[in-house]
Amino acid sequence: MRLQCPYCGVGCGMRVEVSTxxxxxxxxxxxxxxxxxxLCIKPLHIAEILGKGRITTPMFRxxxxxxxxxxxxxxxxxxxxxxLMSSSPEQVYFYISGQLLTEEIYVINKFVKGFLxxxxxxxxxxxxxxxxxxxxxRVFGSDRTFGSYADIDDxxxxxxxxxxxxxxxxxxxxxxxxxxxxxHTRIITIDPVYTETASANDVHIPLRAGTxxxxxxxxxxxxxxxxxIDKGFIGTGTEGFEDALRCAQxxxxxxAGRICRIDGQDIEFLANVFAESRKLITFWCQGINQSASGxxxxxxxxxxxxxxxxxxxxxxxxxxxxxxxxxxxxxxMGYLTEGLPGYRRVSDKADRSFMERFWSVxxxxxxxxxxxxxxxxxxxxxxxxxxxxxxxxxxxxxxGLGLVQSALERVFLVVQDPYFNDTARYxxxxxxxxxxxEKSGTMISGDRTITYCERFSEPHAEAKPDWRVFVExxxxxxxxxxxxxxxxxxxxxxxxxxxxxxxxxxxGLDYSMLPSRLTGESCKEAVSSSSxxxxxxxxxxxxxxxxxxxxxxxxxxxxxxxxTMTKTGKVESLVKGEPPPYVVMNYQxxxxxxxxxxxxxxxxxxxxxxxRVVIIGRIKRGHLFTPFGYPEExxxxxxxxxxxxxxxxxxxxxxxxxxxxxxxxxx
Ligand SMILES: Nc1nc2c(c(=O)[nH]1)N[C@H]1C(S)=C(S)[C@@H](COP(=O)(O)OP(=O)(O)OC[C@H]3O[C@@H](n4cnc5c(=O)[nH]c(N)nc54)[C@H](O)[C@@H]3O)O[C@H]1N2
Ligand SMILES: Nc1nc2c(c(=O)[nH]1)N[C@H]1C(S)=C(S)[C@@H](COP(=O)(O)OP(=O)(O)OC[C@H]3O[C@@H](n4cnc5c(=O)[nH]c(N)nc54)[C@H](O)[C@@H]3O)O[C@H]1N2
Ligand code: SF4
Ligand SMILES: [Mo]
Numbered sequence: 001m002r003l004q005c006p007y008c009g010v011g012c013g014m015r016v017e018v019s020t021x022x023x024x025x026x027x028x029x030x031x032x033x034x035x036x037x038x039l040c041i042k043p044l045h046i047a048e049i050l051g052k053g054r055i056t057t058p059m060f061r062x063x064x065x066x067x068x069x070x071x072x073x074x075x076x077x078x079x080x081x082x083x084l085m086s087s088s089p090e091q092v093y094f095y096i097s098g099q100l101l102t103e104e105i106y107v108i109n110k111f112v113k114g115f116l117x118x119x120x121x122x123x124x125x126x127x128x129x130x131x132x133x134x135x136x137x138r139v140f141g142s143d144r145t146f147g148s149y150a151d152i153d154d155x156x157x158x159x160x161x162x163x164x165x166x167x168x169x170x171x172x173x174x175x176x177x178x179x180x181x182x183x184h185t186r187i188i189t190i191d192p193v194y195t196e197t198a199s200a201n202d203v204h205i206p207l208r209a210g211t212x213x214x215x216x217x218x219x220x221x222x223x224x225x226x227x228x229i230d231k232g233f234i235g236t237g238t239e240g241f242e243d244a245l246r247c248a249q250x251x252x253x254x255x256a257g258r259i260c261r262i263d264g265q266d267i268e269f270l271a272n273v274f275a276e277s278r279k280l281i282t283f284w285c286q287g288i289n290q291s292a293s294g295x296x297x298x299x300x301x302x303x304x305x306x307x308x309x310x311x312x313x314x315x316x317x318x319x320x321x322x323x324x325x326x327x328x329x330x331x332x333m334g335y336l337t338e339g340l341p342g343y344r345r346v347s348d349k350a351d352r353s354f355m356e357r358f359w360s361v362x363x364x365x366x367x368x369x370x371x372x373x374x375x376x377x378x379x380x381x382x383x384x385x386x387x388x389x390x391x392x393x394x395x396x397x398x399x400g401l402g403l404v405q406s407a408l409e410r411v412f413l414v415v416q417d418p419y420f421n422d423t424a425r426y427x428x429x430x431x432x433x434x435x436x437x438e439k440s441g442t443m444i445s446g447d448r449t450i451t452y453c454e455r456f457s458e459p460h461a462e463a464k465p466d467w468r469v470f471v472e473x474x475x476x477x478x479x480x481x482x483x484x485x486x487x488x489x490x491x492x493x494x495x496x497x498x499x500x501x502x503x504x505x506x507x508g509l510d511y512s513m514l515p516s517r518l519t520g521e522s523c524k525e526a527v528s529s530s531s532x533x534x535x536x537x538x539x540x541x542x543x544x545x546x547x548x549x550x551x552x553x554x555x556x557x558x559x560x561x562x563x564t565m566t567k568t569g570k571v572e573s574l575v576k577g578e579p580p581p582y583v584v585m586n587y588q589x590x591x592x593x594x595x596x597x598x599x600x601x602x603x604x605x606x607x608x609x610x611x612r613v614v615i616i617g618r619i620k621r622g623h624l625f626t627p628f629g630y631p632e633e634x635x636x637x638x639x640x641x642x643x644x645x646x647x648x649x650x651x652x653x654x655x656x657x658x659x660x661x662x663x664x665x666x667x
Contacts, residue, residue: 001454002029004443005043006099006436007562009322010172011445012039013515016437016456024456033517034149034449040170042562045571046437052570053419055432056461064409064426076429077476083386083412084477089118093375093384096123096335097391098327101441101453103491104466105333106341108390111470114359115479119346119369122337124392125327126372126651131294132320133331134650139302140535142503143331143343146317148447148517152176155316157277158187161212161301162287166196167559169321173197188273191287192554193584193625194618203269206620207260209552210657212288213542216300217248218256219270220307228275233309240537244303247539274308280316286556290656293542295649300540322446329444332504333495338368341498358498359482371651372398373644379407388414390466393564395422396629396637399653400644402607416469418460419566422631432463439465441488442514450506452514467491553603553658555628555638563629581635584617584625593664600665605641605658611665624660
């Protein structure tokens with residue numbers, strides 16, 4: 001059976017074979033275009049966890065102090081129908097995931113935005129790609145992509161900004177390293193931490209967290225001053241250069257060097273990189289996006305690519321790395337609160353009218369619903385009373401966990417998941433979901449390769465595919481004909497029509513043609529943000545965070561685990577392969593605090609405090625790094641310390657900059 005890996009957005013192809021005795025073996029799919037026969041360590045273990053710790057039947061309880069009782073699916077739908085019918089559209093909320101299949105995301109979005117008539121639906125992509133989406137929409141007019149992974153093979157320069165791709169996107173990173181073996185490449189990492197990615201690269205620029213905008217503004221100013229921008233392209237293909245330049249000129253090299261706490265030579269080096277590389281790909285990820293100024297950070301990178309006309313497969317392009325396996329599919333299906341299928345938007349009248357005609361409904365709301373962090377506040381104030389969570393674990397992964405926990409306690413909470421995750425502890429209803437391999441449908445990788453994932457097993461116990469749960473729920477609500485789907489294929493046939501003639505057109509595809517990269521005719525690459533059809537420079541403004549004492553705590557990923565460990569945490573060899581919950585500290589900071597490696601320290605933010613063991617590592621002074629995904633079973637989740645501060649343009653929370661104090665815990 002051929003599938004896409006259920007973890008990261010590289011979207012590697014894998015093959016799963018089932019022996020006559022029912023044993024599963026996983027191997028890389030040699031013919032898959034994204035990965036060409038490579039896989040990293042995580043998916044190799046999927047067989048071990050298919051039957052471990054699963055939710056087996058629907059369950060219900062009146063309140064969290066009561067025990068769960070087993071119920072049938074039909075009872076579950078009846079209870080849910082009563083709750084939904086007795087709530088107003090503003091009182092309900094759906095929180096879904098970039099780990100669901102495209103067909104599932106489409107059905108859930110249709111159910112919520114088309115039929116329940118509320119835009120109160122968001123996805124974990126809000127915590128992940130929202131700032132890139134927000135910047136691309138403003139600069140290029142759409143949530144688009146440039147180029148593909150194959151572009152790595154003839155590029156000569158790679159920038160990794162706020163991306164630890166060596167562990168987060170390992171197969172892509174290996175492709176970059178392979179290119180280096182062929183010679184004539186430069187690979188540069190910009191990260192406060194000397195990461196595994198940095199250690200494998202040629203140059204590491206250890207900037208102070210949060211200051212990327214200043215760095216890239218300084219590079220833009222320097223390129224201009226030294227006459228190394230592409231005036232021709234700026235004149236014909238773009239607008240707004242003067243304003244962006246004025247903003248950039250506020251950061252001459254010496255000023256920027258001081259703010260970023262780097263050597264001025266690093267800025268000059270980067271200017272040379274942008275001016276001279278033959279083909280430059282800038283990869284970035286959460287060190288850029290998960291910031292209260294994430295959209296600005298994105299603008300500052302995009303401005304450099306516009307100024308040097310690096311927007312194609314010849315000269316290179318900007319490439320924000322997609323986090324989850326099907327976040328790209330979710331974005332195409334418009335699963336964030338502001339979206340509609342086919343990259344449409346609820347705020348656009350023509351887009352709404354199209355979807356209303358398409359779904360034969362009236363009254364899609366013209367205002368985006370609440371983002372997940374806004375919704376948490378409304379749950380606490382009891383304005384939202386019902387929350388249905390599908391394929392994400394907010395009790396660990398959202399910031400401000402203290403408040404999140406009160407929110408989860410106050411709503412009627414449905415958790416639809418293959419596993420008992422931390423969020424399930426607050427649930428009124430548990431619905432057992434089938435996971436990849438137990439259902440079929442499509443996923444779209446970070447370079448927009450669409451893969452049909454085959455099923456190799458029956459759903460565990462009474463679990464159902466997420467699409468089926470929502471189809472049956474819709475039928476219970478009386479919406480029989482619009483949700484008359486009996487297979488993912490029927491859903492695909494409908495959803496692909498929503499993309500016809502858009503810049504990502506799937507309408508000519510069927511399952512038998514997959515995997516296939518969406519490009520050329522099927523993915524018209526539009527560059528038009530302004531009414532004149534040009535890309536727009538936007539000033540990338542920077543504001544300083546003053547008055548901060550102590551350390552800056554950065555949170556991020558573990559090499560061997562996937563997020564909140566509901567799956568990889570069940571694989572003994574992966575758990576043993578990582579140290580106990582840790583925090584990385586600079587040697588000189590440790591010396592000053594009298595802390596040695598493996599000592600325990602207490603980290604205290606203004607919200608809460610928790611303990612971690614210390615690993616001494618190469619990290620900028622004054623900074624700490626800790627993985628975010630440990631569930632309660634391992635230690636207090638770090639997001640109890642992380643406050644909810646969001647980027648005003650994208651709604652994406654800051655997850656990489658928490659001021660904390662550190663003290664040694666006496667042993
Ligand atoms: N093994 C593994 N792989 C994964 C995942 C996983 O859970 N485990 N999750 C997947 C998902 S959903 C995502 S979104 C990606 C995330 O992939 P990455 O973004 O690569 O991972 P992170 O560790 O969150 O953060 C990346 C880096 O940003 C740096 N950073 C922090 N602040 C700043 C800053 O201000 N500026 C700069 N330049 N850098 C900064 C951090 O030090 C860190 O090294 O990984 C995907 N792949
Ligand atoms: N402090 C801090 N917080 C962060 C981050 C950070 O860097 N720092 N990163 C953020 C980012 S980028 C992301 S993407 C999020 C990730 O955060 P989450 O989305 O909460 O993380 P996961 O552990 O991947 O949770 C996915 C859930 O879906 C379930 N699941 C898997 N497959 C299926 C399926 O087919 N159907 C259903 N119904 N369920 C399924 C899994 O069992 C699991 O419970 O965390 C964010 N939170
Ligand atoms: S690189 Fe990403 S998609 Fe590829 S095998 Fe690893 S986790 Fe899966
Ligand atoms: Mo993510």
